[in-house]
Amino acid sequence: MGGNIFPFEFPFSDARYFERAFRELGEVARETPFLLLNSGVAREIFEEIKKTCSEISLSLPYERLYRGRCKEKPTVDDFDAPPASKVQEGRYNHAGRPVLYLASDRRTCWEECRRPTDNFYTLEFSVDSGLPDVLYQ
Numbered sequence: 001m002g003g004n005i006f007p008f009e010f011p012f013s014d015a016r017y018f019e020r021a022f023r024e025l026g027e028v029a030r031e032t033p034f035l036l037l038n039s040g041v042a043r044e045i046f047e048e049i050k051k052t053c054s055e056i057s058l059s060l061p062y063e064r065l066y067r068g069r070c071k072e073k074p075t076v077d078d079f080d081a082p083p084a085s086k087v088q089e090g091r092y093n094h095a096g097r098p099v100l101y102l103a104s105d106r107r108t109c110w111e112e113c114r115r116p117t118d119n120f121y122t123l124e125f126s127v128d129s130g131l132p133d134v135l136y137q
């Protein structure tokens with residue numbers, strides 16, 4: 001993961017509390033970042049990240065990953081991460097910082113591309129060696 005951890009789920013569900021706490025946490029981070037871990041929310045998140053990291057194994061989660069594209073006659077390069085100059089703020093990336101979004105199945109790619117009815121292609125990545133080998137389909 002290149003030194004980044006992206007949380008998909010936290011073990012708490014009060015959205016209003018979560019949003020307020022994150023606004024307050026952002027203010028502390030901007031104004032006095034050295035005090036960040038004095039925040040109860042920051043400590044909770046830090047402890048959850050430590051717990052999650054301690055449970056991670058060194059095995060590969062998937063042998064195949066997929067990337068979808070809607071384009072007439074795409075090339076392999078069309079399936080790469082976008083150039084930094086084109087990257088806007090996204091779910092798990094920041095403007096100017098490319099991220100290669102991959103899915104564990106082709107259907108997810110189709111859904112992410114908003115269920116196209118034509119010109120939809122997927123690229124399969126093999127990760128069994130630890131380094132992706134690109135297989136065009």
